[in-house]
Amino acid sequence: MFLKLKRVVLFVLLFAPILGFAHGVSSADQELLNTGGLWPYIRVGATHMLTGYDHLLFLAGVVFYLHSFKDILKFITVFTIGHCITLIGATYAGITANEHLVDAVIALSVLYKGFENLNGFEKVNVKAPNLLFMVGLFGLIHGFGLSTRLQSFDIEQDQFLEKIISFNIGVEVGQVLALIPIVLIITFSRKHKQFPAFYRAVNWYLILAGISLFAYQLYSYTIAH
Numbered sequence: 001m002f003l004k005l006k007r008v009v010l011f012v013l014l015f016a017p018i019l020g021f022a023h024g025v026s027s028a029d030q031e032l033l034n035t036g037g038l039w040p041y042i043r044v045g046a047t048h049m050l051t052g053y054d055h056l057l058f059l060a061g062v063v064f065y066l067h068s069f070k071d072i073l074k075f076i077t078v079f080t081i082g083h084c085i086t087l088i089g090a091t092y093a094g095i096t097a098n099e100h101l102v103d104a105v106i107a108l109s110v111l112y113k114g115f116e117n118l119n120g121f122e123k124v125n126v127k128a129p130n131l132l133f134m135v136g137l138f139g140l141i142h143g144f145g146l147s148t149r150l151q152s153f154d155i156e157q158d159q160f161l162e163k164i165i166s167f168n169i170g171v172e173v174g175q176v177l178a179l180i181p182i183v184l185i186i187t188f189s190r191k192h193k194q195f196p197a198f199y200r201a202v203n204w205y206l207i208l209a210g211i212s213l214f215a216y217q218l219y220s221y222t223i224a225h
Helices: 002-020 027-033 039-050 053-065 069-093 099-117 131-151 160-189 195-224
Strands: none
Touching (some): 027 039, 053 195
16 A cells, blocks of 8 residues: 555656746736636645645655654745745845746755655755755745736736735645645555655655756746846
8 A cells, every 4th residue: 555655746746847837927917817706816826835746845845754744734834934034025126036047946845855855965965954944935935926917917906905915815725725635645654664764755856846847947047038
């Protein structure tokens, strides 16, 4: 049973970034937002997070490192506060940046988490930065990435702040829906003797995925310019 579950998780991890290259602004999303009201912003925000391979890979890396539900709640709360600040603040202030460059930094956060989980800093005799601080910092960066996506939409000025907050609420709903199976799978897998091998495989994948996504975003930026 555990081996089957392990294969399923690895399959999802392997193909999530490939499916996720479509992650971003679509004409269908824009049409949905044009129907009016705040509900479409909640829906698009939730969908964006659920297809946000880079955000979910980073969160999976954070959860893999933690053991208690209390710690998971604490770290996810810090991450959430971070991305709420930049998502709402940067969007409302109209602060933006090239989405490929922002996503390249987000890709590095995935690489960082896999490296840290495998005790990479200890192996190179460097003291690892405070994990809670880094999760909060990356939360700010991830939120800025979400803001650049939201600002790519044509948002009417009426109820502007309410629309931003609604999108943010949708992001939080999507994050919770995504985290539930991730936490359950990791909690279940810890009970099996194969977990150490599973842990190493997933975190090495995070490193490779981070490198690949970083290269992809830089390539996309070069092509676009």
